[in-house]
Amino acid sequence: MMPLSWPLLSAYFLVGMLAIAFGKCPTQCRCTSLEVICSCKSGDSFILSEIPANHFTLSISNCKKVRIHGTPFNRGSFDRFVIQDSSDVYIADISFFGVILIRRLKFSNIANLTLGSLYNLKTDIFEMDNVTIAVLDRGVIPGIAELKEVRITDSHIGVIRTGALHFQHESLVDIIDTSMDHMEKNSTCIDQVQTFTIRNCHISSLDEDAINLMHVGKVVLSGTSIERLNEGSFLADSVGEMIIVRNVFSRVGSNVVEPAFVIENNQFSCDCNLLWLYQDSGYHKLDKFFNSTCLAPETLAGISLKDVTPLITVMDQCLGFKAIDEKSYTTRNGYAQRNTTVRALSVNSGENLGSSSAMFVTIFMFGFLRFACI
Known part of the structure; x- marks a missing residue:
């Protein structure tokens, strides 16, 4: 028998290796x-x-x-x-x-x-685009290693459970054009991330400590509507730069926001839930809030926060908000205009929280971290 030539041996070896490598191709696959x-x-x-x-x-x-x-x-x-x-x-x-x-x-x-x-x-890039998730349960992503980017776009997430998301050591976590129904306590931990962005999103409600930020270089909350935030919805420790611009907040309340953070051109519902901003002298000096405007009610829509004031009874009950110069505003297509003779007044609808209870409804709490990320 003649010995096999080197080209033929190489061909047999290649066929054998491919057979081992391929294994069985799954059904419906190529x-x-x-x-x-x-x-x-x-x-x-x-x-x-x-x-x-x-x-x-x-x-x-x-x-x-x-x-x-x-x-x-x-x-x-x-x-x-x-x-x-x-x-x-x-x-x-x-x-x-x-x-x-x-x-x-x-x-x-x-x-x-x-x-x-x-x-x-272990992945470099984690992406979700136009995806609907009813519930993200605990431990779905307990800590993706060696990750460079997280991008969630044009998606809907119903409930994010406690401990569902833990992003660590990433360069970028970007959530864009996405709606979230509810974020539970400690549901999202952003740890040692260079940039964390929530842009053009809608969030219905957040529990206390829903989003935890630790050692984050830059945080941007922009173009987002948030219906209701409970006490301390955001916690931050060692955040280099925090920018909160062009957002809409329906339910807001008192808390401590570090003066270094940028808070500009947002819209707020001007009702008794905003009373804290006008009672606390520390906040009253933060002119950055007054670059924002009233979103509701219609009688005050478009008026700067610096041009409205709360209505307080002798019993310290909040009745709503009014324009400081009551005869200088009217509404046109739902937005306030100057130089008219109509009284602009916001009456607190449904819930009369009072001056004391209104202090407990929060927009953000940025303080010392008092938890361990789950």
């Missing part, structure tokens, strides 16, 4: 030397419990239901792991132990995403 591409062409369900080794990209798309469980990620590294254009995605508690790195983890265009805990996840 596997190449670099990619595993899965697509449900008829909108069927897709289940993934194991993927072939030594692939660099995994994408799943156009499925009615996606179920990922077991230990599909247990070796090697990935350039991208993407799930997109699917109706219902469920990822059970899974461990990424043994995975060197997933450079980009992205969820996009998902009508209903349920996430279990993602243990030992």
Whole structure:
């Protein structure tokens, strides 16, 4: 028998290595030397419990239901792991132990995403775009390692449970054009992050200590509407720069905001929940608040905070707010205009909190950190 030539031996060796590397290609997927591409062409369900080794990209798309469980990620590294254009995605508690790195983890265009805990996840970029999540439970992302960027855009999150999110040592955490129904106490911990941004979002309510900021270089809250904040919704320790601009706050109340923070051009509901700003001499000297305007009621909409004052009875009960010069304002299309002869008055609607109880409704509390991030 003639010995095999080197080219033929090399070919056999390559075929053998590819067979070992590929393993079995999952159903509804196409596997190449670099990619595993899965697509449900008829909108069927897709289940993934194991993927072939030594692939660099995994994408799943156009499925009615996606179920990922077991230990599909247990070796090697990935350039991208993407799930997109699917109706219902469920990822059970899974461990990424043994995975060197997933450079980009992205969820996009998902009508209903349920996430279990993602243990030992190491990724450069974590993205969610146009995703709906009913509940983020405790420990979903207990501390993503080696992460450079977190981007959540055009999404909706119902409830963020205590201990759900813990971002640490990141360069950027960016939440944009996203609505959140409720954030529980200690639900979000931002620890040793260069920049944390919430921009053009809507938040219905936050519990005490909902967002914890530790050793953050820059925090920006901009273009966001917040309906109700409970006492101490934001806690900060060693925040380099805090910018709160062009936001809308429906329920606000007293607390200590460090003078170095930038608070400009916001809108507030001018009712008795804002009484603290006019009673506390320390706040009264903070002209930065007076660069903002009243959002409601219509009779005061558009008037600067420096041009309104609370109405207090002899029994120290707050009745609402009025313009300082009662005959200098009227409303046109819901916004106040000067130089008229109509009295502008805000009567506190529904709840008469009184001067003492109004002091406990808060907008922000930035103080010494008194908790351990979960």
